[in-house]
Amino acid sequence: MQRTWYKRMLLSFFPLLLVTISAIIFISFLVVSEISMKQAEKANRISTNYVVDVLQSTVLDIESRVLKEIETNPRIADFMTKNPAEDMRLTQYYLSNEIQKIVENNPYVHSIYLYRADDDRVLTQSFLSNAGGFTDQSFIRQTWSTDYNPSWSPQRMYTDSSLTPAERVITLSKRTPLPLGSQGLVVVNVDVKRLLSIVDGMLNQELSALKISDSSGTVLYAAGEDDGANHAGSMSSLMDSSVLGWTFESGLRAGQLFGWVSVISYIWIIIAALIVVASMIAAVYVFKRNYKPVELIMERIQQYQLRNLQKTKGYDEFSFIEKALESLAQQTMDYERKHQEDVHVRRKQFIRDLLEGQRTVTAAEWSDNAASFKLPHSFQRAVVAVMEIDKFSEFQTVYPLRDQNLLKFALTNAVHESVQQEHRHAWAEWLSNDRMVLICSFEKSGDNEEERLAQLLTEFSRWVPENLKFSVTIALGAMHHGLDGIQTSFRQALHALQYKLLLGEEKLIHYFSRPTRTGAELPKYYLRIAESVQHFRMLNDTWWDETEAIFQHVRDELLTDEEIRAVMRYWIHLLQTEFQDCGHERSGPDVQALVGSLHTVVNTAGQWEELASAFSGQLTGFYRTYHLYRSSRKHRQILLGMREYIEKNYANPELSLIHLSEKFDISAKYASQLFKDEYGINFVDFLVQLRMQEAKNRLHLTDESINGIAVRVGYTNAVSFGRMFKRVIGVTPGDYRKLKQT
Template sequence: MKAKGPLMGKTWFYRLLLSYIPIFFIVITFIFFVFFQMLSEQNRKEALNANKMLSLQAMRLIDTSLKAIDNAVMLEIINNKVLNDFFNSPTDGDPYVNINAVKKMKDMITSYPLIDSIYWVRYEDQFVLTNATSDYVSSYNDHLFITSNKMSSSNKKWTSVRSFKPFSVIKGKQVVSLVRGVPFITNEKGLVVINVSTESLRKMTEDLYDPNLSFIRVKDASGSALFTDSGAADTAKVYSHYVSSYSDWTYESGLVNGRVVHFISSLYNVWFMIGLVMIVLGIVWMIVVSRRNTRPLEQIVSRLRGYTLPIPGSLVTKGRIDEFIFIESALDNMMEQANQFQQKHKEDLHLRTRHLFHKLIEDRPALSIDQWKKEADSLQLPAPTNRQVMAVIEIDKYGNFCGDYSSQDQILLKFALRTMVQELAAKYDCELWTEWTSASQLCVMVFEQSDDEELEQQRTLELFENVRSWTQQYMKFSVTIGIGQTANQLADLSKSFKEAIESLKYKIMLGENGVITYKQIMSQGQAEVFSHLNAIRSIVQSFRLLEEDWAHKYDELFQQLNQGLLKKEEIMSLMNYLVYYLGRELTGLSKEVQEIWNREGLPKLSGCIDACESLEQMREETQQLLTDLAAALQEVQNKRQHAVMIRDMRRLIEEQFASPNMSLEYLSENYGLNAKYVSKLFKEETGQKFVDFLIHLRMQEGKRLLAEAHFSVQEIAERVGYTSAISFSRVFKKIVGVSPSEYREEAAKRPS
């Protein structure tokens, strides 16, 4: 290994030094020019903007105050009884009316502190009433102003600045006046004059600016100054000029003098000298740093020159090793390995986090608190506390959500939802652990910190209610949140998770876009699913016979469902049973009816039931489909030759079912048809055999008489068309399932 000569050391030093200097000078020069250019422009813009805002703010403040007074006066002229009583008083006047008028003036001065004085002029007797005294126009100090404004009181603008002197012994004030005629349209009864002191306006604006730096000039429409500003000297420079569209007054503002701008400009030479000094210091520092930094590099190069292992040909240039390429290659390999390790670590960390979360909520295999704490510490997760609560946030109408957004947008929205939950939790001082457990459900584990369990539950409810409302307000979808009960032990976590999932199953009953707690579900009690089957069968039978009351029964069914608390799958089972039973009943009808059912009724009803997310939506959409189906069936039935006759036949059976003579032979004699043909037509048109229909009517009436009347079984049998109590009892038990006497006993036990 050859020793490194002094020339090599100088070469490295000069190479590094010369590589820094051009960039250094370019950057410094650029920064200097940009800095002073931006500083000058910024100062100019800030001065202009500041003065514009000052003028605008002063104009808006004064205009708003004057408009408020103007509007109040207009309302008083139109609506106030005291004012109208004054102007409608007799010529001699009424002291009581005058007292009330003065009181009203003082109330207005109290309500609007800008008002300096008020007086009213009544034309009929030339009477002037002020808030301090009363007089007649001819002897009142302001009579010239009253006379000049008598015919121009409808002008909406405020007057120019003028001197107002209510008493000869008191020095006059500079005021602007608002003049309104009474009444509002004709102005023939008098004037209302409102005087506002210009000094009050000056005090209103004096807090808006520093008089040592800025000034405001306000001139009326004639060019007279409303008030003087000590800072507005002749040498002052005006930067903004505005004219009010309401009062026609001119607002000007600017700087009192250019001392601030001059001071900033004078800093140019100071900054220039500082810049030169910094350049010199930068050069010295660069030399020192370059010399210091080249030493390690020289040592690395020396070691590379003595490297005896085989070196790839790409690293050899003109018979010598290119040290920079060698070092760059080594660093690239190291960085690539580090990035791969870091990426793999992140992936493993995410998978381990999800795995731990699922182990906890599914309780497989069971963990101890110490194991959980150890895992949480290594994965940088919240440590377990004495109590945890599980909640599940479910995206409503997830099918629509997937249809409305692309896959990338769905990922972004889910990320936003998860981030929002964590940010809101920070506001409530809550620790959370969130994981997506399915495509539409975000599972949240809340770590309760306080010993007050009731307080923690309330805070958790407020947090998730805020999550729900925020999602509804700022995102184009809504969420429903299910919350389980508090898990006081580690083994209860999976139970709390299952309770949260169970709560979401009642979303169809309690509605979307809400917060549902398992405690709320348990307190309401469960409804019995099988209790609604009879109502469904009754609806289907009425629908099959095209009776008008099927829709009423359908509404009653959903009213009963609303009163209970059923899961989504239970509601779906009931509706699927309705579709099944309806299809079974319609199968026995004509071929045309079966085709309509298979083509229109069955697919639409099934699809509607699967798509519905709420009970009310299911009622409205399925009832509309059934209504359309009933209309189609009615149309088919009306086209059939014997449809009208069968409807008349049904009405006859319903009226005379209690007659022992009611039979197919009786019908054939009445309608002139063969008994077998009557039976066939009845079955085709109604989907029910004549005998079954007759027995159904008789049994319904028999049950009513058994429950409501005190007739014997023989008497009831005769009343419903049976000559023998034995025949009636045999048929009744076959259809109802119990004997007539047993049915009567059960009916007596039911609450009335």
């Protein structure tokens, strides 16, 4: 098919577009040139201002150093006053050396000399002479006759000897003592040539022009004007230095060219506007000529079957054509929708129903859907494997959602292809974000099919971390017959996966190789955890052995992942409850941080050893902090003494808060408060615990009578002892002895 209309439209609009864009580009160039000129002038002003600031700061720095030297150097005062206490020759010698050092340390200082008015003498860095024979005597006379001269002098010629040529300098003179003394002058000469050498390093003479003049109009520095007036550019910036008395004139060397471009830019803007108007007129003509084919299409559509299309608001020709095409497409889609559904969604729901048993999938239903779902029409035996991504929360953190879906897609294809290489048929579906189910079916019975599948999945669990950079744990159920066997095998795989923490990640867990449990009673763990937390809070070091014993019992009794996490969460809950009730100033924030980190460990750990190690490490760190904090309390010694006294004298029936207050010389209320704050338990409960513990030991290990035991643990009669024992332990003393003996 020839694209005649396309070529016609292209040849119609392309020249107009080309001309318009060319005009806009050229105008943009002119506008940019104008902006560049303004920016260059602004940059030139900033650069000139920077030159002025640098020169001013240099001479001001010299001035401040000289003033500081006048104020702080005692030899200057000795020289000016001819101090009789000092050897004047030695003073003059040292002072000359110091002047020489100042000149050598400042590259811009030409020379420094001192004038003493008392005997009309001048001291330079190399000699001492009369002012009448000094080469700079005219400047001295003029300056001394002036009452106040705060600024730097204009440029002048200076030499300290008739044998050396004079050089350009600017001079600062200060009377001594400061500010308007009558003893003499300190004269500092700054070399103008060296000072202006700073400007050479700061000025680009190819782009900028700069002229510096002093207050008398003498040109001190000129750059960028060596090519003549035609190339010097216009001096667009004028600045004065209040410190030096100099005038700075600067400009751009290409200033005339910029000015010419600025003038002609307005002419080209007018031309561009005319071009745009002409292009619009031409576009209207071309649109009108090319609209005729659209009118023909409209007429033909209306002549046929789409005359009933409704004209809506905003109706135009292309909307009409679009609606006609949408109507045809909608009719086609409605027809196809009756015969086609989303196979993927239906297949996923079908497999979920089959595995989870939400509804019974009959053999007839399986046969009806096998072809559309690409499932085997019939099979003898099947086995189910559940594949779970290890450390899924970390997987979600490391990879964005798009990469997660891509990796899971790659994992699905990889396991599907690996299994199908060895077996007749296999299909995989994701039941949740982190779990995928793999169903393998077999049409014939084989002795080693299940063993070969287990070996293949074991190798696949090693292949995943090497190639996909994350790991998976695979649980394999037993092989069963029929559709019901698929559900049974799925439940067995889920059961095997419950031992992932103890058996480890990145491996295959077979249902028949799972550990055989001896039976676990979670309430027993809760009691032992409560006792360990109590000892932990009371700073009893036995908590560590109790914690290790609990961990060992978890290993020995082979708790499932769900049971392990339930036990650990209960442990965390007890820690939070116990330490929040203690009322310490700092234990609250500390325990919140501990609880948060422990929850993170429990939720993210992939193996039991990792969980136990991190959990005990967190407890150990918190225990050390808590122990240090408690040891630093001022009442620590009092509480330790009270506790030691209670533990030794708990059998005393007279032991009470009043007794303790008299013993330790504190009020009963304060003793009770200290005890509660430190150990999180009131005095009475602590005393009862000690007495009951001793009573349990004697009931279990001795044949002593109950009355005798009651007296030994601090009760005056067996009735009150028995009542308290039953309330705390739950059984009477006699029943407790029978339970222990059996």
